[in-house]
Amino acid sequence: MDTGTHFVMGIALGGLATLDPAVAEGSVTATAVMVGTILGSQAPDIDTFLKLRNNAVYIRNHRGLTHSLPAVLLWPLLISGTIYALVPESNLFHLWIWTFLAVFLHVFVDIFNAYGTQALRPISSKWVALGIINTFDPFIFGIHIAGLILWGLGSPPGYTFLSMYGILVIYYLARFREQRIIKKAVKMQIPEARKIIMSSTMRYHRWKVAVITEKHFYVARANNGAVTILDQFERVPLPVSEVLDVAKYDKNLAAFLSFSPVYRWEIESNDTTHEVRFIDLRYRSNGFYPFVAVVHLDRDLNITNSYTGWIFSEAKLRKKLNILPG
Template sequence: MDTGSHLLFGVTLAGLAIANPVVAAHPELQHAVLAATLIGSHAPDFDSVMRLRGPSAYIRHHRGLTHSLPAPFLWAPLLGLPIAWLFGAQAWSGTVVLWTLIAVCFHIVLDLFNAYGVQCLRPFTQKWLHLDVLSLFDPYLFAAHGTAAMLWLFGYPHAVLVFRLVYGLTAVYLAWRLAVYRSVIGKLSAKYQLEDTRITMLPTLLGASWQFVADLGDEYLTGYYRNGRVNEVACLSKAKPENLADAAKATMGADGVRAFHHFSNRIHVKVQEKVDGYLVTWSDVRFWHHHGMPFSAAVTLDRNMNVLSEHIGWNKKSWQPPFV
């Protein structure tokens, strides 16, 4: 999810920790836990430093090793122990490490519910896993946790009960969103006579509708599912190796294209002939919106099929849909 939401969840996890009488009785431990959950809630995204090595490196590594299966068990002591020492809470180092672990795990779980995906089962597999249930920013979760945090900040005497309620509702909300997703994808699978794995969906910001991509074999069908009705939008050809144009084949060795293929598996390629060469655009169909595909790798070639320039990334603002 977005950085602001992860940090907010760090605050509310610290509020939830006060349900433990030991945490509630020691201010230094409360401060240590708050620092641990705030930092732990953001720690997996420390891999954003890969932006310094360029967009291709960022695409390859973001939500990779730092979100992997062993990562929480490394982040927890690495962050929790020095935080406990810094706040004079060494006697409760185990508690601080535990809440750091919870914060890191909650971050990874929420990212798993998003459509971008995580490599959370590394080192056993480098497959990108995504449940496609939540947008990058979920207004309902943010509102609920934000309200709980504000009540705590202004001294509401029963804040601990509010935090328990909010996290209980969060679990119910995630389960409900997953159930709705399974129901909708089941209906789409029945309509198009396809296996569930050949259909991917993205939620809209408010969750009232879904956009989908169905793999029909030689092409992708895109559309919306709203109020029990399917609205088909477009069909796009699949980028099959045997059908690629020479210009598209010439870009396969470009760093950005290799990074793109490492991440994407619903791929459309478009070759445009220019006066002085070609523009080849590889697009991830999963993230289509209003006939556009904002996540892409674009390569410019000269007439001799030499790479002149390349770009990979999002061709949209962060506040524009799709919210992944």
């Protein structure tokens, strides 16, 4: 989820904690718990700062180690221990419990996005991405804001947010149901589909769909249950190529390949340069595929520049690669 949604989730969890007698009966503990749930709801995303280094490091590590099984245990210990050291009058055990729930909830809701997390590390480095909830979901954010407003108007926070989370459980189940219906519709149109990768959008009934068959990739859109195929690409195996063998060692392309489950590739060469381009097929937007990895090599197969990330025009890509207009 986005930072704003995680933040309001932290506040909501602090409100829900008032159902805990140890929190409700102690103002110091209640304040400590609120701080703990807010910090716990944000802590796993500390790896966002990796983007300041470069996209390759960010893509390889975001939602990785900081969202792993050990991190889910260590973040609450670190946060609750620090708060308790500053406020020893608070109830450490209940502070830890609610901070742990905040960290767990952060990691848990992130697995429902298309981006996903490596939440099973170190058992598995596989990305867990269910794709039923957009990174920013207006309904989820809106219902949290509504709950906070009701709290501000005098509604008891514990029962207010307990009711809200009950509604959200139903909402998530509805999203799973719609995803299942659309996958059946895709199978009707593409019976040979081996894998169907779906990404929700901010519009409730609109989804992005990528399909893998033995011989083709399909890119589709689902709207109100109707599936429309937008593009079809032949699945061409990666060739035996010295250019590709060298390009694979580039940090940007390696990061892309570690993250993207469905992509096509292009290799273009002229007398002086080679360009290797990998294109993720999950994120089609207005006829363009913005998530790419590009590597340029000279005639002697030395890597001259490379990039991976989100680009919405060729002009911006050339700028990222420091290529002057031709």
